[in-house]
Amino acid sequence: MITPDYIVGFVDGEGCFCVPISVHKTLAWRREVRPTFEIELREDDLPILRHIHRHLGCGKIYHLTYHRYAKWKPHVKFKVSKMSELQSILIPFFDRHPLQAKKRKSFKIFKRIVKMVAKKKHLTKSGLERITRLRNQMNP
């Protein structure tokens, strides 16, 4: 049975809070900032991702099948990047059930960035710089 504590332990080991920053599709001067929580596992661990997905009640599961490497096995990825889900489901979950290992620090920074993006701070030069600095401290 999957409990919140189980999820916290699993995420402390395998979860990732990340903030990709990319060039906007049509507006070259603008940057897309996309705070994302993800867990990537080999395909044979899909059942555990499904349990976590169901328990959290947000995000989506993706199947990754790269053919670039002969030895590479298919992976599955659980991903939450919708701002509304991050703000109303994922972040409150880890507030109620705190991470214990060094991922705790990444989560703290992640939360700050999500708040800034929600307030559109990434659309100003100084806001984007601040987000970039914070992001670089996340996963040392």
Next chain:
Amino acid sequence: MITPDYIVGFVDGEGCFCVPISVHKTLAWRREVRPTFEIELREDDLPILRHIHRHLGCGKIYHLTYHRYAKWKPHVKFKVSKMSELQSILIPFFDRHPLQAKKRKSFKIFKRIVKMVAKKKHLTKSGLERITRLRNQMNP
């Protein structure tokens, strides 16, 4: 706070049940079979290993500092390989708090091997062959 469910989640992600088989130090015909449970993390996650160590009440923590690779960061390893601790503490813990992901299968096989080693089955040719076959099914 570290709970049993947290440990199970963490181990499902980061733990390893392994069975190294090596040549005996003085008796070349004999094999050493050493069922071992371990969790290896980067050194900055030492606090979490200490929590798990304290909670389980068995095993030891080792500091790994290889100097072979310039980019390699120091690691820490929590390890349980004493047969008495495996049998009376570690295995009963994961019997009470079952693993959920594919590590569950590794644990099941690990348990069988520990039982066989306890009965000195690895000292016979057929026993050793059986253990080797089982071991090869553990971490595909």
